[in-house]
Amino acid sequence: MRRVLGLATGLALTSTALVPAAPAAAAPPGAAYSAAACRTAAVECERDPLIAVAVKVRATPAARPGGKVTYVVDYSQTWTPSFAPYWGAFWVGGRFPAGARGPARAVLYDTAGKRLAVLPCHRYADGTWCDAHGRMPHQGRIAMAARLPSDAKGKATARLGFNSFETLNEAEYARHHGRKKLREKFCEFRFTRTAVTRVSTG
Template sequence: MRRVLGLATGLVLASTALVPAASAAPVPAAAGAGRAGAACRTDAGKCGRDPLIAIAVKVRATPAARPGGKVTYVIDYSQTWTPSFAPYWGALWVGGRFPKGARGPVRAALHDTSGRRLAVLPCRRYADGVWCDAHGPMPHQGRIVMSARLPATAKGTVTARLGFDSFESLNEAEYARHHGRKKLREKFCEFRFTKTAATRVRTE
């Protein structure tokens, strides 16, 4: 069942809330993450604005792998937000597009900045990629680790484009409904923060 994230300025509203860093100062939404306004896809929402929460991501992958081999992806992220977004209710998903023909992942691991594992996130394939439900406590900064297996026919350099989807702006009632990804895309503003990582396919 989908659980979404609720925040208020500097205060935790629910156990699934993002935890802001006490010393973090708001920075422009584009810093390190790119402008995300064009990523809004819903017909119902009016998203002619920057996201209320922006997510800077850095993505790296196993540098080289054989055809059919496993590639591990690491997403380091940091969230920034506007100073006056309360009350805020939103939903986060992590993942994206993996190399063509790749299998997985079925789960991703969430770590804090010290490397301690906080949660395992379930993942599913959707029309726009493989996305993992980022439920539970979500730190302001952290790391997501996930793996995919390349197809046996892979060759050359294969790329993945990974990061976060953030859905805004739910209200408390919508938050309580625990919408799935399909419903979130239909009803709310979607902002996407992704970067590309490449892996060379070894044939020797």
């Protein structure tokens, strides 16, 4: 069956076909997902994700108060065999440093560094997330930036990665639900890592 994973673009879109990934029975080393994944606000999903996303997050190592910090998320996706009949929707982002102005967009690159798409980002109660609905490669890199507050000091910590929703059928996927509806209707998983920037005032 066709396996389609989300990635809609704000300004550009790639039509690169997905390359099948080797199935895996469990998340790859380094992947992290939420133990409190929910189908609705009241019902826990109570299973491991059907799509695991291993992520590595890097940030500008040092910045001044009010300065820009660039974040790079490298990712690799793996499916369990039971995922085949379904589709998934993805959002990229998370929690940026306290008081920081999060990104309005993120840029998707393939593993060769080719720019594939620009993703629109929006602020939510649980962080800033960029819509990744459409086609995306199994492996790639996403870059985004945030601006620190003028009174930043010490360490600026962000926790970033993927927010995925399973299991949509083809009809549900075509509706391109927003995050609010996805969180109400489908299993939600988080794959995130922490990145720290030292705030230099000297």
